[in-house]
Amino acid sequence: MPKIPRPGPLSRPAPPGERVNGGNGNGASPVDVAKDAGADTLGWIDERTGGSSFLTGMLYRKVPKGTNWFYTLGSATLFAFTFQALTGVFLAMYYTPSPTQAYGSITHLTNDVWMGEFVRGMHKWGATVMIVCIFLHMGRTFFFGAYKYPRELNWVIGVVLIILTLVMGLTGYLLPFDQRSYWATIVANNITGTGPVVGPYLADFLRAGPEIGATTLARFYAIHMLLVPGLIIALIGAHLYLVVKLGTTAPPWMKAARPKAAARKEEVG
């Protein structure tokens, strides 16, 4: 495996005038300066951010024995989300969230825009991939018992992320504004309305009034591309922070290194 070039530990730079190599390149040949340009740039950033120690800590952290492919499902979900965000930005460049123009803009971007069908297909199927991945990830966490102390909070954050992902699915479904979107959203809105006392108000809030109207689509669009993605990004940050901070668990079939009695004694003490 090739050695990854990364800057060494922090050191105070030599005072000006004492520098031999680097710095302003005093005494170094242009070739040497060019060779070191990459490391110099990284070093310049690292000196000012301390980022390399953070990255080293995160990327070279210890993982338990027995870590396997099931542990990649969270990363797969993150990748799917990143892909959704990217393709979504490009779809937003052509989409018009107006009841009279939404369907037309979707057919335009699908049929006329170069690669539009591909980008839209990626977003559409990527949504399914993300839902599948996130539930497999949840199942892995559950069946491996990885939600237990001290990782309960990360489980809670994960459940909120699943709900937000489903909200993305619900709000995104209306955007093509064809017959299927329209009636599916009517049904979803009315299911919201069946909750006693607060349900009718929640449904009104989602619909922006008594009927699906001019502002419903814009409202779903804003929730789909501004509100929920922001929440998801923030919660993914917290989720990853806790993963790095607490570490991952070994799969349940890995035997404990010490006899059980000793481990229990240690817990009690």
Place this chain on the structure above:
Amino acid sequence: MADEGNDKQGAPKGLPSPDPAGYFEGESMNRRAAFTIGVQAIGGLAGAAIVLPAIGFAAAPLFEEEDQPWQAVGSTSDFTPDTYQAVVITAVEDIGETGKTTAFIRQGNPTITANQTKYPPETSDEYIAISTRCAHLGCPVNFVQAAGNFICPCHGGVYGFLGERIGGPPVRPLDRFQTRVVNGQVEVGNRFSVTNSLDPVRARDPGEFTGGVWEYLYPPRPSVPPPP
């Protein structure tokens, strides 16, 4: 808190310790606490000044008046008491086809309601306009002539000739629209919901029960016009 500042640099030992920083004699709150509370209050006000209008902005459509203008749907001779005619009406203005909805209209039929006491009697000079919005989850029901029933394609809700629920998941009869006759033209107005005995109540969304205690568990929107 009172001892704060006793270990201040420069306070000579053996002498009375100077007052804590920021205190005047007899003060109940020091500068730092006052500033903390003040800054938090100002920050809270500034936050509320932005957040509260934003929430009101998002929730405003709940309180908009929603009186439907009367729409003419055909002359009185177009409608018979024995079957329904489908007419397209506009539920939401200015959004094209999306704002259209269908209503089924017939003339009042005194013979159907004559020999029973459950439903209010009809007269032949009134017109009945039934909304196609299924009372289950809002799919469009269709009047099936052969069966004489309204049938919903989504989850199998079935309604009788009067719009009363006779099967499937719906929780109440089909909604209706107010009707009137002006210059020989039948006009359709505001939507209203009905209870299981077809008594008019204020319009509810699909999936919400009507009548009895349900009227309180599923409150109508504040701006919904009263039933006829």
